[in-house]
Amino acid sequence: MKIINYYLKNNDCYKLAKKITPKGIILHSVGCSQEEPTVFCKSFDKPNLQKCVHAFVGAGVVYQTLPLDYKAWHCGLGSRGSYNSSHIGIEMCEPNTIKYTSSNSFIDIDPIRSKAFIAGTLNTAIEYIVYLCNILSIDPSKSGSILSHHEAYLQGYATNHSDPEHLLNYAGISMDTIRQRIIHSHKNNINMDKNINVFDKTDDKIKCKEQDYKNYLSDQIKKAKDKFDLYINDEYKDADMINVDGFVYVRLRDMTGKYIGVDFDKQKNIITLSTKAK
Numbered sequence: 001m002k003i004i005n006y007y008l009k010n011n012d013c014y015k016l017a018k019k020i021t022p023k024g025i026i027l028h029s030v031g032c033s034q035e036e037p038t039v040f041c042k043s044f045d046k047p048n049l050q051k052c053v054h055a056f057v058g059a060g061v062v063y064q065t066l067p068l069d070y071k072a073w074h075c076g077l078g079s080r081g082s083y084n085s086s087h088i089g090i091e092m093c094e095p096n097t098i099k100y101t102s103s104n105s106f107i108d109i110d111p112i113r114s115k116a117f118i119a120g121t122l123n124t125a126i127e128y129i130v131y132l133c134n135i136l137s138i139d140p141s142k143s144g145s146i147l148s149h150h151e152a153y154l155q156g157y158a159t160n161h162s163d164p165e166h167l168l169n170y171a172g173i174s175m176d177t178i179r180q181r182i183i184h185s186h187k188n189n190i191n192m193d194k195n196i197n198v199f200d201k202t203d204d205k206i207k208c209k210e211q212d213y214k215n216y217l218s219d220q221i222k223k224a225k226d227k228f229d230l231y232i233n234d235e236y237k238d239a240d241m242i243n244v245d246g247f248v249y250v251r252l253r254d255m256t257g258k259y260i261g262v263d264f265d266k267q268k269n270i271i272t273l274s275t276k277a278k
Helices: 012-016 037-044 111-136 149-155 165-170 175-187 210-222
Strands: 002-005 024-029 055-057 061-064 087-092 098-100 106-108 146-148 197-200 227-232 235-244 247-250 260-265 270-275
Touching: 024 111, 024 149, 037 055, 037 061, 055 111, 061 111, 087 111, 111 165, 111 175, 146 149, 146 175, 165 175
Parallel strands: 002 061, 002 197, 024 087, 024 146, 055 087
Antiparallel strands: 055 061, 098 106, 227 235, 235 247, 260 270
16 A cells, blocks of 8 residues: 655645644545546545545555645534544545535446455455554544444534445445454554555655556556455455456455355356355
8 A cells, every 4th residue: 555645735734733632533435426536536635625635546546645644624514513623634535436416316327346445445444444443542432433424424423425335335345344354454563564665645655646646556466466355254264366458356266265156057157245253
């Protein structure tokens, strides 16, 4: 994972520079079909914009847009107050293969690609959140420390938004599962500060342009040989990742022996997955 410091110095929130001591992290999704973090970096880097977040997350890369001890304007005001004063706000990018029909509904023109992108971006978000918990001394197992925008709204500390659950639910993922993965990784020091590189946007090693980001993603996918965390039947497992047409998948044969049965009917060309008893 690469973390690129791309501070929004023209945004009024950055200029105000109000300090906070982060107590937790709120996960958002951008609410539009845009995969490129730099698009949001550029559109947010201007005055008279009453919103700002700490980071935008893509697949394999995070653009950090505010110092982590700055108050961001990411969740708004709820009936009981605002988590802006206590929580880091990060936005996940969304696949360009979904088309919104309302604020929280969409149609998907390529479900396989969309869900693969969601999974890849979410994996990066989880790795980044574990990293934040480490450097900011945030306990992810503490109630209220890791929330979605929607959950913050239900608690009375954010505006009425449904993100990112509208996207996660579609991909078959829950915030509880995300929290379990974060807690597990943090507790067991998984990927903590490992393979994490931090750059400034002016660093010669990284240029904040859309094509550079695409090239970086392509390189990362080709090199994808790391282990992938799986949460199966309430237990964590490992499996190798492979690249298929530019997307990273878990090999089906790695499911065998992990409480998942894999059968292949060669005649009908059908793969069947089944849950096996422990």
